[in-house]
Amino acid sequence: MDEASTTTTIADQVGPSSPDVPSWVLEFFRCKRWIESALASSPLVFFTLRDIFDAIYDGKAFLWAGENSCHVIEITTICRRRVAVAWLAGGDLSELLAMTPAIEKWARDQKGCDVALVTGRRGWLKPLSGSGYKELHTTMGKAL
Numbered sequence: 001m002d003e004a005s006t007t008t009t010i011a012d013q014v015g016p017s018s019p020d021v022p023s024w025v026l027e028f029f030r031c032k033r034w035i036e037s038a039l040a041s042s043p044l045v046f047f048t049l050r051d052i053f054d055a056i057y058d059g060k061a062f063l064w065a066g067e068n069s070c071h072v073i074e075i076t077t078i079c080r081r082r083v084a085v086a087w088l089a090g091g092d093l094s095e096l097l098a099m100t101p102a103i104e105k106w107a108r109d110q111k112g113c114d115v116a117l118v119t120g121r122r123g124w125l126k127p128l129s130g131s132g133y134k135e136l137h138t139t140m141g142k143a144l
Contacts, residue, residue, distance in 0.1 A: 028053060028063055031070035034090030041121060044141055052088065066099055068092040073103060075111045084113040089120065093127060100131055 035052055041114025052072060055061035064071040075081050086109035089096050107113040118124055118133060125135055
């Protein structure tokens with residue numbers, strides 16, 4: 001049995017109806033369908049829902065939940081730049097776009113970021129271009 005199958009987290013211990021569940025966990029379960037939809041749109045599966053939950057639980061990722069959508073943001077360092085990486089988003093597009101300035105401000109003011117990156121399908125280029133985002137490069141992949 002591999003380590004991943006024997007490791008337990010809060011996701012295994014509580015469900016969305018548990019009386020002791022933290023509020024972010026309730027938000028995660030409420031946003032689950034949008035996260036799953038974003039995961040399903042990827043041609044290669046890099047993450048599972050459990051991986052996303054664990055990353056948020058461990059403080060490696062942050063859930064930004066709207067009423068009808070959500071973003072998952074990772075704060076990282078690339079070379080010497082502090083970077084906010086939006087790597088999952090799902091739900092209502094107009095709400096996601098409306099949340100973007102607040103996420104950018106939080107990343108800059110609270111996390112010290114000076115760069116924001118969005119990873120996703122090419123379909124994100126057009127709606128994000130109005131906020132100053134542009135295509136930086138193309139990444140290709142295949143399963144081996």
